[in-house]
Amino acid sequence: MPKLWNETIEAHRAAVRDATLDTTAALVAEHGPASVTMSKIAERTGIGRATLYKYFPDVETILTAWHERQIGAHLDHLAQIREHAANPLEAVLEAYAFIAYEHDAGDPLAAMLHRGEHVAEAQRRLRGFVRDLLAEGARAGEVRGDVAPDELAGYCLHALTAAAGLPSKAAVQRLVTVTMAGLRGPA
Amino acid sequence: MPKLWNETIEAHRAAVRDATLDTTAALVAEHGPASVTMSKIAERTGIGRATLYKYFPDVETILTAWHERQIGAHLDHLAQIREHAANPLEAVLEAYAFIAYEHDAGDPLAAMLHRGEHVAEAQRRLRGFVRDLLAEGARAGEVRGDVAPDELAGYCLHALTAAAGLPSKAAVQRLVTVTMAGLRGPA
Incomplete structure (x- = not known):
């Protein structure tokens, strides 16, 4: 995930987190909340599914x-x-x-x-x-x-x-x- | 159900209906909505379970x-x-x-x-x-x-x-x- 890499670990984490929230909001707006899955969020954010689970346990x-x-x-x-x-x-x-x-x-x-x-x-x-x-x-x-x-x-x-x-x-x-x-x- | 019997069938039906609603409201107030069943409502209203089901399909x-x-x-x-x-x-x-x-x-x-x-x-x-x-x-x-x-x-x-x-x-x-x-x- 080189494009999300920032100057410090903290800033990097905040950037991943923010990007995940933006992606999820966009997916919900496009397809409705029921069709949004962790896999789709990870894919669109440009991170691995395992990484996403280190940040958030579920879509809700x-x-x-x-x-x-x-x-x-x-x-x-x-x-x-x-x-x-x-x-x-x-x-x-x-x-x-x-x-x-x-x-x-x-x-x-x-x-x-x-x-x-x-x-x-x-x-x-x-x-x-x-x-x-x-x-x-x-x-x-x-x-x-x-x-x-x-x-x-x-x-x-x-x-x-x-x-x-x-x-x-x-x-x-x-x-x-x-x-x-x-x-x-x-x- | 002689005590609920009124002058006409219509009035009788309205009386059973009203009594059922009163009973259900009282049961909910006493025990909370989760514990209220059709059986308890019928029993407290003083009508048979089969009769209750002629009026209402479920508690909701x-x-x-x-x-x-x-x-x-x-x-x-x-x-x-x-x-x-x-x-x-x-x-x-x-x-x-x-x-x-x-x-x-x-x-x-x-x-x-x-x-x-x-x-x-x-x-x-x-x-x-x-x-x-x-x-x-x-x-x-x-x-x-x-x-x-x-x-x-x-x-x-x-x-x-x-x-x-x-x-x-x-x-x-x-x-x-x-x-x-x-x-x-x-x-």
Whole structure:
């Protein structure tokens, strides 16, 4: 596997791992999860089957690792937006709504992956992240002060999952506007 | 089965059916779904096993029928509230939030039942019902007019499912207040 060889063993391992996750995601997208086998993943990644088994015991573990990587990327994306946007709260909620919009909740693979423990952990992190933003907003007088930030975080994260069923990006933006009006409270 | 005998065959059948659903729900609540068998259901309902099989082919079908009946009762309850409340929109949304609050979403049986086609149909009915209320509210100037009632229905039904994770009835009422502020829009 010369093309995957990198400067150090660690970097090499990370590269094999990443390549395996990319390959598996591509195979699932092309043929559906049921037809993906360890042999096909090894072949397409360009590694031996025995090598693949040193990294992952089965396809399900690879899919879970891929999903964890996707969720991590989403959380990093939201953290970036928080740091750079002029209006971090609204920008983060909009970005979250677009993630929900692009995510196919009806996909059986998504339904399976979402039952994993790693998802519950990611949801806790996301909720904490949004709660902190809302607490900042309340101190700045931009968010209502009569409801605790944690309750408001639950409200807006649930409201924004409605984006998954919306027909257009304009509709997603309207959903964010309506949700923000709830966070601001009566004028 | 003399105690189940009613004035007509139809009423008798409905009574056996209802008694079977009640019994099954009670057995599931007591011992969990895995230990419930057709024999136990027949015994507790006070009918023969052969009779039970004339009504239902298996335990899963009974549980689905019971769940359909529960959902139907919830929808009837919301329709009653709509007819009699001074402020139908807020009263219906509050009642829906309390249904979500009392409903244990983490229950594996609930998760299984919620994948059924009857649930998708009930969700369509509920959404149509709330959409009509919102359209009335918009005509009366109580609901924002810049977002279509169907989109607002999606928003508020998703927002109110946050009630499932709340610790108290007071928190559920705050969630309804916040959600209503989103529906009213900027003052």
